[in-house]
Amino acid sequence: MKAKKKKWSDYLWIVSATYFTIGFFNIVYAWLGTICFLIPLLMATFGGGKGYCNNYCGRGQLFLQIGNTLGWSRKKVAPRWLSSKWFRNGFLMFFMFFFVQMIWLTVQVAHGLEDLHQTIHLLWTFDVPWHWAYRTPIEPWMAQFAFGLYGIMLTSLIVGVVLTVVYRPRTWCVFCPMGNMTQMISRAKA
Amino acid sequence: MISCYLVRFVVIINYYSLFDMSKYIAKNEQDRCVACGVCMKTCPRDAVSIYKGCYAIVDEALCIGCGLCEKACPAGVMHKVIR
Numbered sequence A: 001m002k003a004k005k006k007k008w009s010d011y012l013w014i015v016s017a018t019y020f021t022i023g024f025f026n027i028v029y030a031w032l033g034t035i036c037f038l039i040p041l042l043m044a045t046f047g048g049g050k051g052y053c054n055n056y057c058g059r060g061q062l063f064l065q066i067g068n069t070l071g072w073s074r075k076k077v078a079p080r081w082l083s084s085k086w087f088r089n090g091f092l093m094f095f096m097f098f099f100v101q102m103i104w105l106t107v108q109v110a111h112g113l114e115d116l117h118q119t120i121h122l123l124w125t126f127d128v129p130w131h132w133a134y135r136t137p138i139e140p141w142m143a144q145f146a147f148g149l150y151g152i153m154l155t156s157l158i159v160g161v162v163l164t165v166v167y168r169p170r171t172w173c174v175f176c177p178m179g180n181m182t183q184m185i186s187r188a189k190a
Numbered sequence B: 001m002i003s004c005y006l007v008r009f010v011v012i013i014n015y016y017s018l019f020d021m022s023k024y025i026a027k028n029e030q031d032r033c034v035a036c037g038v039c040m041k042t043c044p045r046d047a048v049s050i051y052k053g054c055y056a057i058v059d060e061a062l063c064i065g066c067g068l069c070e071k072a073c074p075a076g077v078m079h080k081v082i083r
């Protein structure tokens, strides 16, 4: 069996790794994460199906690199309930709750009702100090959004890596909110 | 008796090689598939495609039943079954 030929899009995990690295040092770059939310939704809406997940998602590829190339994966299948409708949709709602909360905080900071939180909200629980990443003076609300988004992205990375190690690479994709939403749009259009 | 089984075995083997078909094939639980595309990326024969972003479909003519997709599917919904 011949090995599959690699395309340029098979290297997008490098983009994802770069994103997490530069965001660690300068939070402004966390804004680039909005691309990971807009492109998949736009692709699905305009008939591209789950083309983003299937070919272009750097985060998904990062899990493959860790699990397959580095071999840090038990390669055991995850519990079956992970792919059930109630869990996938429940997780989507859980995720949306925190997303809306993040937007709400951004709005409050923009109106001067809240001070800028220079922290990253990790794993939906911990507020981790992250002030060193606030280097470029930008509007407080823009910084707040950047901190919020980076927290969401880093949380999904941590959960995804843990699942990759314990189960199979890309187990996160089974209930990833973006993957779920793009599949919903695709189903509605099919 | 034994020769009878032997003949049957040979006949089956010939049948599969004649039509270039394997004994196994991959089947997907479409209602649980998350359309992530891992199977599509894994398949050495490019037998899997993702139908309009909804679920994976296996091209029966191309699948050789190697089972690589079953081992890679993170949701555990791809199965190697007897053709």
Ligand code: SF4
Binding pocket: A040, A052, A053, A054, A057, A058, A059, A060, A172, A173, A174, A176, A177, A178, A179, A180, B036
């Ligand atoms: S399911 Fe989520 S993490 Fe997986 S490829 Fe799609 S967008 Fe990326």
Ligand code: SF4
Binding pocket: B028, B032, B033, B034, B035, B036, B037, B038, B039, B040, B055, B056, B072, B073, B074, B075, B076, B077, B078
């Ligand atoms: S790897 Fe599994 S869940 Fe993903 S598209 Fe293939 S069959 Fe569906």
Ligand code: SF4
Binding pocket: B025, B026, B042, B043, B044, B045, B046, B047, B048, B058, B062, B063, B064, B065, B066, B067, B068, B069, B070, B080
């Ligand atoms: S069993 Fe092998 S050939 Fe058939 S679809 Fe799966 S990976 Fe492809």
